[in-house]
Amino acid sequence: MRALVIALVVATSAGFPKHYDASRPDAAPNPFDAPRPGDGPAAAAGNPVVYGAGAAAARTHAERVALRRRAWKENRTRTHDARAQTHAESSTCYAKNYPDLFYHFCRKGCNVDGLHTHFPNHGRKEGRQFGCVIITAAEKARWAAQAARLEALDSRSHHTHGGAILGIGGGPRNHMLGGPGAGLNNAKDGFFALCQRGRNISYPTLMWNARVPNTPPFPSIPHETLWDVDHWNAYVAKHGGLPYLVADKPTSIVGTPRFANRLWLNMFRGPMQNPHGSLKVAHFHRALRPHPLIL
Amino acid sequence: MPPKPYGAIHFRLEDDLAGYAAFMRDRFGVQTNFALMAGTRDLEACAARTTELYVAVGLDAVSNMEDKALLLAKKGPFDTTLVFKEGDIARRFGADAASSVGAIVDTEILADAAYYVGYAGLSTFDRTLVDIRATRDQYDARMATPENCTFTVGKNRQRGVIEVRADLPAGKVWMRHFQSLP
Numbered sequence: 001m002r003a004l005v006i007a008l009v010v011a012t013s014a015g016f017p018k019h020y021d022a023s024r025p026d027a028a029p030n031p032f033d034a035p036r037p038g039d040g041p042a043a044a045a046g047n048p049v050v051y052g053a054g055a056a057a058a059r060t061h062a063e064r065v066a067l068r069r070r071a072w073k074e075n076r077t078r079t080h081d082a083r084a085q086t087h088a089e090s091s092t093c094y095a096k097n098y099p100d101l102f103y104h105f106c107r108k109g110c111n112v113d114g115l116h117t118h119f120p121n122h123g124r125k126e127g128r129q130f131g132c133v134i135i136t137a138a139e140k141a142r143w144a145a146q147a148a149r150l151e152a153l154d155s156r157s158h159h160t161h162g163g164a165i166l167g168i169g170g171g172p173r174n175h176m177l178g179g180p181g182a183g184l185n186n187a188k189d190g191f192f193a194l195c196q197r198g199r200n201i202s203y204p205t206l207m208w209n210a211r212v213p214n215t216p217p218f219p220s221i222p223h224e225t226l227w228d229v230d231h232w233n234a235y236v237a238k239h240g241g242l243p244y245l246v247a248d249k250p251t252s253i254v255g256t257p258r259f260a261n262r263l264w265l266n267m268f269r270g271p272m273q274n275p276h277g278s279l280k281v282a283h284f285h286r287a288l289r290p291h292p293l294i295l
Numbered sequence: 296m297p298p299k300p301y302g303a304i305h306f307r308l309e310d311d312l313a314g315y316a317a318f319m320r321d322r323f324g325v326q327t328n329f330a331l332m333a334g335t336r337d338l339e340a341c342a343a344r345t346t347e348l349y350v351a352v353g354l355d356a357v358s359n360m361e362d363k364a365l366l367l368a369k370k371g372p373f374d375t376t377l378v379f380k381e382g383d384i385a386r387r388f389g390a391d392a393a394s395s396v397g398a399i400v401d402t403e404i405l406a407d408a409a410y411y412v413g414y415a416g417l418s419t420f421d422r423t424l425v426d427i428r429a430t431r432d433q434y435d436a437r438m439a440t441p442e443n444c445t446f447t448v449g450k451n452r453q454r455g456v457i458e459v460r461a462d463l464p465a466g467k468v469w470m471r472h473f474q475s476l477p
Binding site: 275285294 | 431437
């Protein structure tokens with residue numbers, strides 16, 4: 001058995017070369033290595049493939065393949081960069097043409113993807129043109145007026161953020177007057193509900209409806225008017241488990257979740273049935289201190 | 296804020312919910328509330344050292360003349376004197392905020408009261424007060440229990456209610472002393 005294995009190894013190494021080796025004196029010439037018109041001088045020994053200015057120096061098939069692959073990669077990168085640049089330029093031009101888009105998307109560097117998405121979703125229907133095109137002064141003025149409206153609205157209100165709730169309580173008239181969303185404590189329950197869900201209240205989100213609204217629009221009160229926001233944040237920093245609030249002056253209800261009288265069943269009552277929930281309710285009420293001007 | 300110890304009661308008598316027939320049927324008048332309080336033994340013990348009874352009510356919005364006259368007489372059960380929040384506190388925040396500010400003031404005062412009477416079955420404000428008083432001194436994870444001397448009035452049937460007064464004008468009404476969360 002041992003002799004058989006040795007014989008097999010010897011036979012393999014001697015009679016069946018594992019790969020083509022051009023350096024071997026007995027190797028047949030590679031037909032693809034034949035010189036072609038335009039070939040330069042042969043590559044220096046030890047540096048068979050010459051890139052760049054010496055591209056013409058490629059003489060063998062392996063050299064030509066390597067050169068073509070290199071060129072293809074460079075072209076791909078260049079095309080991609082050019083396309084990305086065009087994408088950004090077109091989007092920026094789109095924003096510059098329309099002042100309202102510039103105000104919305106380009107205040108802190110242009111949101112290129114947002115602009116690119118805006119056009120098929122909204123811009124085309126609104127009669128806008130995408131890219132670096134020249135639009136009429138009248139059209140530009142028309143959208144400038146829209147930008148002014150947006151700016152005026154922002155100075156009175158605040159931006160909506162993902163996960164933010166703007167307004168608790170309130171809503172339709174029948175809800176305000178004794179209906180499911182009425183009352184300060186329903187609003188408070190709603191606030192606790194947000195805390196329970198771990199909502200990121202990164203911006204001022206709460207407004208408290210006034211009790212006796214007679215006619216719409218229903219009056220509402222920014223939370224920082226009623227509650228000591230600094231105390232809330234200091235308490236949260238110390239105890240955790242509740243979201244932070246930031247003072248602001250929201251003046252309009254954007255979304256009005258319907259909070260019903262049954263809220264406490266789901267919010268306060270549920271947590272109060274277990275030790276950790278009870279502690280959270282305790283923290284919530286201690287953190288919610290009235291504004292210093294009230295008490 | 297009245298000097299401690301003081302008692303506190305929340306009356307939901309304001310007429311801002313006028314038109315809601317069910318609400319009007321279920322609410323209690325001042326006389327019924329005071330009669331229930333006077334007839335409750337636990338409450339009498341809680342009120343032993345109090346001379347003032349803070350009344351959380353929007354006095355300006357009480358349109359029932361009988362109720363208003365009783366409140367303005369400023370005489371409460373257990374020989375207590377009725378006190379109300381100063382109207383200026385709420386009004387200086389503007390008309391829109393006045394009611395909410397008033398509610399906040401009431402919340403703070405009622406939470407600190409030696410005894411508290413509300414109507415937890417009718418008003419979420421009262422129900423929240425039960426929670427606040429139950430967790431007011433809680434700093435660790437444990438089951439909350441209502442602070443002693445937290446009461447609610449109620450009407451008709453209710454589980455666990457022992458003291459029912461059928462001789463009062465409002466019919467079968469009762470007073471419950473919370474020993475556990477409702």
